Amino acid sequence: MSGLRLVGIRKSYGDHPVVKGVDLEVASGEFLVMVGPSGCGKTTLLRVIAGLEAVDSGQVLMSGADVTQVPPRDRDVGMVFQSYALYPHMTVRENLAFGLELRKVPRADVDARVAEAAAMLELTNLLERKPKALSGGQRQRVAMGRVIVRRPRLFLFDEPLSNLDTALRVQMRGELARLHRKLGVTMVYVTHDQVEAMTLATRVAVFDKGVLQQVGPPLELYHRPGNAFVAGFLGSPSMNLFDARREGTALVGAGFRLEAAGDYAGDVKLGLRPQDLTVSADGPFTGEVAAVERLGFDGYVFLETAAGPLTARFDGSLPVEVGQTVRVRPNGDVAHVFSADGARALRHPEAPR
Numbered sequence: 001m002s003g004l005r006l007v008g009i010r011k012s013y014g015d016h017p018v019v020k021g022v023d024l025e026v027a028s029g030e031f032l033v034m035v036g037p038s039g040c041g042k043t044t045l046l047r048v049i050a051g052l053e054a055v056d057s058g059q060v061l062m063s064g065a066d067v068t069q070v071p072p073r074d075r076d077v078g079m080v081f082q083s084y085a086l087y088p089h090m091t092v093r094e095n096l097a098f099g100l101e102l103r104k105v106p107r108a109d110v111d112a113r114v115a116e117a118a119a120m121l122e123l124t125n126l127l128e129r130k131p132k133a134l135s136g137g138q139r140q141r142v143a144m145g146r147v148i149v150r151r152p153r154l155f156l157f158d159e160p161l162s163n164l165d166t167a168l169r170v171q172m173r174g175e176l177a178r179l180h181r182k183l184g185v186t187m188v189y190v191t192h193d194q195v196e197a198m199t200l201a202t203r204v205a206v207f208d209k210g211v212l213q214q215v216g217p218p219l220e221l222y223h224r225p226g227n228a229f230v231a232g233f234l235g236s237p238s239m240n241l242f243d244a245r246r247e248g249t250a251l252v253g254a255g256f257r258l259e260a261a262g263d264y265a266g267d268v269k270l271g272l273r274p275q276d277l278t279v280s281a282d283g284p285f286t287g288e289v290a291a292v293e294r295l296g297f298d299g300y301v302f303l304e305t306a307a308g309p310l311t312a313r314f315d316g317s318l319p320v321e322v323g324q325t326v327r328v329r330p331n332g333d334v335a336h337v338f339s340a341d342g343a344r345a346l347r348h349p350e351a352p353r
Contacts, residue, residue, distance in 0.1 A: 002063045002076075002153035002186050003028040004049065009058035011044055018044045020210040021058075028063075031180050031187045033197040035233070036207035042190045045207075046156055049188065051075050062154065078147030079156040082163060084139040086131040092118075093127040096145050110149075117145040120182065121175070137168045141175065148183070157189040161196065173199055194234050198222070206230050223351035228269055228342030237274045237300055239336070242307045244270040251335065255306030256284045260335040262347040271336035274300055277312035279320060283329030285310055289322050303328065 004026040011019040019041040026032045034042040047053040049060060051072035060068045067075050086095050096114045105113075118124045121141040131139055140160060147155060157176075161169045177200055180187055191197060197204045198218045205215040206229075214226040218234075225231035231239045244253040246265045251258045253270065260270075277285075279301060287303030287310055294316055301320050303310045312328045314320055337347040 004154060004186060004188065005059075005061040005064075006045070006049070007059040007061065009045065009048060009060070010056045011041075011048060011053060012056055018210050019048070022210075022212050024205060024212060024215065026186060026188060028186055029184050031189065031200060031202045032205060033189045033191060033201035033203075034205045034207060035191055035194055035197045036213075037233075038192060039209075040207040041210040042207050043158055046079075046158055046188065046190045049154075050077055050079050050156055075154075076152050077154040077156055078150050078152035079158065080140075080143050080147055080160045082159045084131070084143045086139060086142055088131050091128050091130055092123055092134070092142050092145075095131070095142055096123075096127075096149055099146060099150055113149040113151070114145075117148040120148065120179070121145050135168075136164050137172055140164065140172060144176075144179070148179075153186070155185055155187040157187065159191050160189075162191075162193075169196075176200060195236060198234070204234075206233060208233075219351070224345070224348045225271075225336070226345055228271065228338045231271050231336060231338070231345075235273055235275075237311045240272045240274065240277070240310050241338075241342070242270045242272075243340070244268055251337070253307045255286065258284050258330065258335060260337065260347075261333060262337055264337060264346040267340040268346060269338040269340060269342050271338060272330060272334060273336075274311040275313055276331050276334035277310075277328050278331055279312060279314040279318060279326050280329040281327060283327035285312075285328040286325065287328070289320060289324045289326060292320055292322060301326065301328075 006022055006024045009019050009022040022045060036042050044053060048055055051070060055068060059066055093114060096117060097110050100110045118127055123141055123145060126138060161172050164172060173196060201218050203216055204218050204221055206213045208229050214221055214230045221230060222234050228241055232241060242253050244251040245267050249259055251260045251270050285305055287305035289301055290304050291302040293300045296316055298316045299314055301312055301314050334349045338345055
């Protein structure tokens, strides 16, 4: 297994900086997920770790050794890409074995490793099929198997599930989690899907515009986001964010007044998660329903308010309709408060136990 450390990584393409001085440490055996919007630098950083991109400055360290200038083939990492990149004329068995055969691994060892990976990924009955006869999920398992048979010290995943439909993505998330538990190897996984991050990671690293915004366990980032960007990125639907001002014991904004504890003062940014808001006759927020998303026993209502767009949860039995005016209230002391520019957190509600 391998620990990974990135020190002051910078990477630009021409005059466009993509990664801006990233420091990040990944413990041996950890499953780290890097998330952020498209263009935030996470895939470039993964390619830097693999050695596929040269850095402008900084160091890449694996197990304490500096590998910044080491060629990709000598870094002992395995990478699974968004595209399956399988050889269409080869069977599953041949695809799994090909990399080992290039390295002149003895035939008995090749057969043993292929059999082990096939059993682990439930591919044993598919070994004689070619990729065109496989489903998307099966092809992705073959792509992972090609990495597993090599037994690298570090696994890298670049949005490996983005080409799969919703049901297959859920299934494959379970497969990846099981694989990590079984192998116990270090994994670094890139995605723009924060649901994947929350369900797979031991720690999540959130990036925006080439800068590492926050890193920590998924629930820590969800309940205690370090800034308004992290607060808005993690969580589905996204956190509601409003401009507000502290007046006495309340936060006051356009069309609302909300009691909230804290020793901050002046202009702030108020954050309220949709799951912590309920449609109610006595709420401080009033808005017109722009859209309704019914999920069965409950749902989400999307409002236009004087303070801006607001999303709240509602009881699925309520007769909420587009164009209707409703009120929304928080379910207790649930306000997150950030500095007016959103750059730092000033207050979080107590996380549920």
